[in-house]
Amino acid sequence: MSWHSVIGQERIKKILQRSFATGKISHAYLFHGPEGTGKDAAAIAFAKLLNCEQPIDGNSCDTCSGCRRISSLQHPNVQFIVPMPVGKNEKEGDDPFKNLDQEAISEYRQAFGRKSENPYYRISLSKANTIKINSIRELRKSINLARAERGKKVIIISGADKMNDNAANSLLKTLEEPTPNTVLILTTSNHDKLLPTIISRCQMVRFELLREEEIKKGLMEKNNTNEEQQAILISKMANGSFQRALELTGTDLVSQREEMIDLLRSILARSPSIWMKEIEDFLGPKDRYNVVRSLMLLNLWVRDALMLQNENGDAIINLDQRKPLDKFITHFHQAELTSVIYAIERAIALVEKNIYLSLVLLNLAFDIRQFILRR
Ligand SMILES: [Zn+2]
Known part of the structure; x- marks a missing residue:
């Protein structure tokens, strides 16, 4: 079913299903909220529901020709608008594609191909x-054209805060004179950048x-991973964004975590001349x-050690690490793990601020020794 492609957001699914069931569909919606939470995905799913030939209980069938064409973003009723490069000598009133070179057009097609496979994919075209x-x-223009297809025309403006002033004013006119059977869905993670006059004409979701x-x-x-431990680690590191989670699926977090634990052991057990070299190799x-990702993994592991130290073993995230974690806290029972966690968080902030990487990690290593070995 179509809502199946939208992760979580049950409250929103219900709101949209209810407006479909009662026929009280707004002519304009503003889907706003943090990046990667499914605004475009929900807009596409809603467009499907509004155009499905045989919807069942507020769900589109996903098999009719309407559903299939919307899934591949190729339905004449559904338009998906994103920031686009400006063509050579493009003038106001030109077709937005007319002056683009071949390279820009093929990049556009490719991006839409990926978006149709994964509604969480963020389209970002060069220039x-x-x-x-x-x-x-x-x-x-297309709103005013007679509709060849049944169903509703749905126009999704993705990243609506990226409209320039002219575009925003032009859209405002459309919002002021709603056309029957047309639904506009604006999506944005920065709704405060939109004109208040636009916001006031949309139903906020x-x-x-x-x-x-x-x-x-x-x-x-969705079979992005079938390793439960990998899925748990990703969910902890994705900060509530499925887009970010999908980016993380490309990396083997379990091996990356192993690499960090080995480094931690070395820092605690061996002489500085050895682990300093290991840090450089790492x-x-x-x-x-x-590097940020590795530090986050280390942090989750140390956090688990702290949970065990506080006899809160049910709360551990690295479920497959129970034994090594137990061994670790038995061996270092006096470790100040809260301080270690702060030190890792500080190091992450410094790495993000572009501070020299070796310096940050060497300092962190000395902090770790001090807080765990207590000397
Ligand atoms: Zn259908």
């Missing part, structure tokens, strides 16, 4: 910083951060993003 006035003009449990379930159900091929 595309704003939603062009010509895209909005085009949508106004607020998306919340996803719960860890929902992210984990979503990952397992950093070797990694970018900042990667």
Whole structure:
């Protein structure tokens, strides 16, 4: 069923299903809330429901030709508008595609292909910083055209805060004169950047951060991973965003965690000349993003050790690490693990601030020794 492609957000699904059932559908919605929480995914699912030939209990069938064409983002009733590059010598009133070169067009097609496979994919085209006035003009034209298809016309403006002033003013005119059978859905994670006059004409629908449990379930159900431990680690690191969770599925977090635990053991047991070299080797091929991820994994592991130290073993996240964690806290029973966690968090902030990586990790290593070995 179509809502199946939207992770969590049960409250919003109910609101939209109810308005479908009662026929009280707004002519404009503003889906707002943090990045990666499913605003575009919900907009596509809602467009499907509004155009499905045989909806059942507030769900689209996912099999009729309408559903299938919307899934592949190729239904004439559904338009999906994103920031696009400005073509060479493009003038106001031109078709938004007319002056684009071949490369830009194929990038656009590819991005839409990926979006149709994964509604959580974020389309970000090169040199595309704003939603062009010509895209909005085009949508106004298409609203006014006689509809060949049954169902409702749905126009999704993704990243609506990226409209430039001209585009926003042009959209405002459309919002002021609603057309029957047309639904506009604006999605944004920065709704405070929209004109208040636009906001006041839309029904606001607020998306919340996803719960860890929902992210984990979503990952397992969609076969993004079938390793439960990997899904748990991702859900802890995704900060409520399924988009971020999907980005993390590409990395083997379990091995990355092992690498960090080995490094931790070495820092605690061996002489500085050895682990200093190991830190350099560890950093070797990694970018900042990667180092942050490793530090987050280490932090989750130390957090679990703290849980065990406080006799709260039910709360551990690294379920497969129960034995090594037990051994660790038996061996280092006097460790000040809260201080270690703060030190790792500080290190993460410094890595993100572009401070020299080796320096940050060496300082962290000395902090860890001090707080765990207590000397
Ligand atoms: Zn259908």
